[in-house]
Amino acid sequence: MNSSLERFAGIRADVLLMGGQKSPAFLRDILDALQDTLPHARRVELSDVGHEALIDRAASERVGEELRAFLTGSDEFSEEA
Numbered sequence: 001m002n003s004s005l006e007r008f009a010g011i012r013a014d015v016l017l018m019g020g021q022k023s024p025a026f027l028r029d030i031l032d033a034l035q036d037t038l039p040h041a042r043r044v045e046l047s048d049v050g051h052e053a054l055i056d057r058a059a060s061e062r063v064g065e066e067l068r069a070f071l072t073g074s075d076e077f078s079e080e081a
Contacts, residue, residue, distance in 0.1 A: 008037045015041045016070040018063065020049035027051060042070065 015038050019031045028045075035043045044066050049059045068074075 005033055005037045008034060009039070011038055011040075013040065014070075016067070017041050017043045018066060019043075019045050020051060020059070021045055021047045022050035024051065 015034075017031050017034055017038075019028055031043060031045075035041050046059065046062055046066075049056070049062070
């Protein structure tokens with residue numbers, strides 16, 4: 001992905017980057033790189049959540065809350081949920 005990061009720098013839309021604290025390190029590294037590259041990125045890392053958050057009912061509800069807050073422009077979501 002390092003060779004394609006520059007392509008993302010031109011994205012002007014607001015972007016929500018979501019990850020889980022228990023996700024593999026390489027996925028967190030990718031989100032770090034995207035956060036540094038995308039001009040309008042907001043990063044949320046869900047504590048005690050892995051890459052399969054949507055399979056876990058409690059975690060999927062947290063994902064839904066963060067998405068809802070992002071899409072409605074609410075400031076209720078944080079960079080660490």
